[in-house]
Amino acid sequence: MKKNISNNDEITSKINRNTKTIILDNLKFILGLIFIILLVNGIIRIDAHYITNFSIVSGEQTLTEITQLFLVLITIYSFIKLSFEKKELKQASVLIGCFFVVVFIRELDFLFDLVYHGFWVVPALLVTFSALYYAFKDWRKGLNQMADILEIRAMKVVIIGTILLLFYSRLIGMGSLWKDIMAVNYVYRVKIIIEEGTELLCYFLITFGAILVRKELKKQK
Template identity: 40%
Template sequence: MKTDTVKQAESAQINVITEESKQVIYKSLLSALTIIAISILVNLSIRVDYVLLGSSLGETSVTETLQLIMLAVASWSFFLLSKQKPHFAHAAILISGFFAVLMIREMDYWMDMIHHGSWVFPALAVTALACAKAYQGGKGTVNEMATILQSPYMKLLIGSVILLVVFSRLYGMGSFWQHVMNEHYVRDVKNISEEGIELLCYSLIALSAVRTHRELKR
């Protein structure tokens, strides 16, 4: 039988909020607030472009600029990881290169001023360099990638990339929106939907990249 002292100690433990519980709740609330902030940012950028600036989400719009910033943050986070943690260098450079290529693709408007389709050349160069670095690591690159993928934040990053390259592309198809609106088709409506989803995905990718870098750096 338990003594009164043991019972009192167990009762005291039940009625006390542990530091671990506080940390879990704090981190969950912080994550929720961060997602809320990102959602507000995406909405604000579109409203600023259309309501205040009267633009149509062109290449010089706030929304497009934020997309480039988010991709730059994601690419830079993994590039820093490769420098700060050499045992992740090959896989981290490969991931960094992937987001750098996406950023170059988003800058096609500016590169077309030089020559139409000229974005392909820097994109191929970055791809070649990133793949060469990954190849240098041999089979170790696979092990590095597996370690990076163990980070819980990489699940959000992968999910966001899939939403970006699959859902947003299918959702933003002009033929779909023309069928929905028929003779009332307005391209700006399609652009708002497509670019808003893209910025949301890019923002979640940047958030995941920063958190993955922070965790693996420790």
């Protein structure tokens, strides 16, 4: 009896392989987030330092905006590539990828405005309806696939980043808010840097999550 107890104590006193994996994975995740925060801070500082007329320069000409576009492209690639790597998740992967294609189109609205103001809505709607038709032509299969992807923990990072992008970054970037905060000291440059910096952080979170989702799903057989 005493021997069994001592054996059990010996087993519980050892750090098993699963424990090491969990701790290391979480440490990598934390370090990844810290790295993202440092990157965002660095990019904003570069724009603020070298683009002295940040307040009047079109956002599309800044390193912040260029980085945002690059991150959206990586996110799109991650999910579209996943649709080829995991055929059983093709419909849902394409739908998510196309959602970010629409986000990319919206970020390029300044180019579509060369046709006419607000023209970006046309290609965005075409992509949206095409993706919805493809994903839900067999809607039960599409929903099951979406559930399988949403089950991956890293999708929570993608979702959080997307919600912050669509709602919080818009609210924090409202001119009326900053006019109330700074009153007579209102400076548009401060407002736009905070808004674009918040969006950049959101895009980094989304891309980080998308890469982790693809990595996790590729491990599954």
